[in-house]
Amino acid sequence: MKITKIETFVLKVALGKERFYSSQCAFPERNSLLVRVHTDDGICGWGEGGQYGPAEPVAACIEHVLARHLLGEDPRDPVMLWERMYCGTRDFGQKGTYIEAISAVDIALWDIAGKAAGMPVSRMLGGAFRDKVAAYATGCYYRGEDYLDFRKQLPKLADEAASYARDGFKMLKVKVGLLDVREDIERIKTIREAIGEDTRLFIDCNHSYNAATAVDFARRVEQYDIGFLEEPVVPEDHDGYRRVRSRTSIPIAGGECEYTRYGFRDFVGKGCVDIAQPDVCVCGGLSEFSKILALCLAHNTLVVPHVWGSGVALAAALAATAVIPNTPHTANPVALQNAPAIEFDRNINPLRDELLTEPIRQKGGFVEIPNKPGLGVELDESVLKKYLHRHEEVHLS
Ligand SMILES: [Mg+2]
Known part of the structure; x- marks a missing residue:
């Protein structure tokens, strides 16, 4: 099995009058960075990364830096690929955005590995x-x-x-x-x-x-x-x-x-x-x-x-x-x-x-705890589209 394509999705929902505050900041919107990893045998995996700041820098790390470590590789090797991604970004990563980007991709790889094996990720x-x-x-x-x-x-x-x-x-x-x-x-x-x-x-x-x-x-x-x-x-x-x-x-x-x-x-x-x-x-x-x-x-x-x-x-x-x-x-x-x-x-x-x-x-x-293969969830594409703010994809060339 080979990784053929990686998509990033920045989703945003403005909260208007429902905005709220913590001790650190206002929350005028909810946002998420999702990633969908595709394989040559049709299995796709979903991941999410970065929870506190803007989603765009996390997406950029995946598109411009991490994708090259992943395309063409077997997604059922998430631990090995983690080390490769981390070592490939250690000099400028280590904490923050790059690790959030690795997190998103890694979760998607486990989703694929679970779906391929017919087992929930917890197993x-x-x-x-x-x-x-x-x-x-x-x-x-x-x-x-x-x-x-x-x-x-x-x-x-x-x-x-x-x-x-x-x-x-x-x-x-x-x-x-x-x-x-x-x-x-x-x-x-x-x-x-x-x-x-x-x-x-x-x-x-x-x-x-x-x-x-x-x-x-x-x-x-x-x-x-x-x-x-x-x-x-x-x-x-x-x-x-x-x-x-x-x-x-x-x-x-x-x-x-x-x-x-x-x-x-x-x-x-x-x-x-x-x-x-x-x-x-x-x-x-x-x-x-x-x-x-x-x-x-x-x-x-x-x-x-x-x-x-x-x-x-x-x-x-x-x-x-x-x-x-x-x-x-x-x-x-x-x-x-x-x-x-x-x-x-x-x-x-x-x-x-x-x-x-x-x-x-x-x-x-x-x-x-979800018990279907992988993460055990499916996404509603119409909802994905409804809240989509930015979408990019990187292919195996
Ligand atoms: Mg807390």
């Missing part, structure tokens, strides 16, 4: 520990024209948080870091009261604090029974991570902005986190996720993948989540205590909800 990766996984809702961003006015926000925030519990979620992750610490603590207090004691609550700072502020914040919110505190400080600040982790009883999570085995070797190896959160569309794809997982297991660090993107990203994350052992083993695993969970973004995103012919949904706070 190709060594076997699923579970056929469904607990999902946590991600929501409670800063919303509306008065998003900086926390007093006006509190009633809306309470309604939003309660809606996730009503939808069946037993776990919720919410955002802080944009406002004065005292105001963000009011948000947490409001959310905890809205969801009651039975729903688990996690907090994501999106690296908006320095270590001193993060420790202050963490100690003040300990009383609200917080399951983990995510990205308290910037990803480069390993000392800051350790300082925060040693000064609060709340488990520390992070890793969505970390790349490859080399990044996680330092991040996890230096004791920055209790829960590692590689994003398969960012960290290097499924090939590299397997290596990151092994590294985390060697440190007894629970892996809970970060997820942000279209239905393709969600399917890839589910395959990855399926193969994470309970950490440590227990006869009665509990999500995010010793078992993984799937992040289930609840912000508006038609690329997640409309793109797949059979959208991935949660039921009672759980999501099923």
